[in-house]
Amino acid sequence: MTVPPLPESPCIRVRLEYTQADGYDAGSRFFLSYTGGAPTAGQCTTLAGDIAAAWGSHIAPFVDEIFTLTTVDVQDIATDSGAFGTWTGTTGGAASGTSLPAQCAMNVEFDISRRYRGGKPRMFFPPSVTSDTLDAGHWTSTHLTNVNAAVLAFFEEIEALDIGSLGTLAHVNLSYYQGFTNVTNSSGRTRAAPKYRTTALVDPITGYAAKGLIGSQRRRRAATSS
Secondary structure, eight states: OOOOOOBSSOEEEEEEEEEETTSOEEEEEEEEEESSSOOOHHHHHHHHHHHHHHIIIIIGGGSBTTEEEEEEEEEEOSSTTOOEEEEEEEEEOOBOSSBOOTTEEEEEEEEOSOOOSSOOOEEEEOOOBGGGEEETTEEOHHHHHHHHHHHHHHHHHHHTOOOGGGOOEEEEEEEEEEEEEEEEOTTSOEEEEEEEEEEEEEEEOOEEEEOSBOEEOGGGGGOSOO
16 A cells, blocks of 8 residues: 655644544644744644644534534644654533434535635534525535634644644644546456645644535444444
């Protein structure tokens, strides 16, 4: 298996893990750039705890109470041997009401300045409840406004953190692929496989847009061993 390329400038990968009341697991991932020195394991752990607190303050009010944030994993990916740290706990969603199906999600698209063809950077958050839906497939405009403000506040709080020698943090997206390579498998069929860049391109995030269509994470239906 080909190893993913390192970013063109120092970055941290943040992974959020959630547990739903029925046992389904879910997750979100995003990246932060930093301008200072490489973080220690202790600084990664501190950052993970601060991100968990920001999630509880800004995102939790718009997440169904059947979802709980259980892990924040922070890893320095500037090198192959970067430090990592983890927060573990139970920070629950605060939206009460009738739950949506387990595979539903809130899809928030990230804006970047670079123009290109293809999928846009995004992040899937656990969903709210049916009272925030317009119909079977869409969120209300009020809920979208609230989520956009909450996501902006969440990342603004993270970017304002002062974690030792890390310097300034900024929410970014990493682009790992550019173009395709034709690969022929054992049956003789040829497929276009995405090709890794030499280094992952770093794009600053310039805005957030919660999507009106209720998102879906179908893999969540098979996330447990039962």
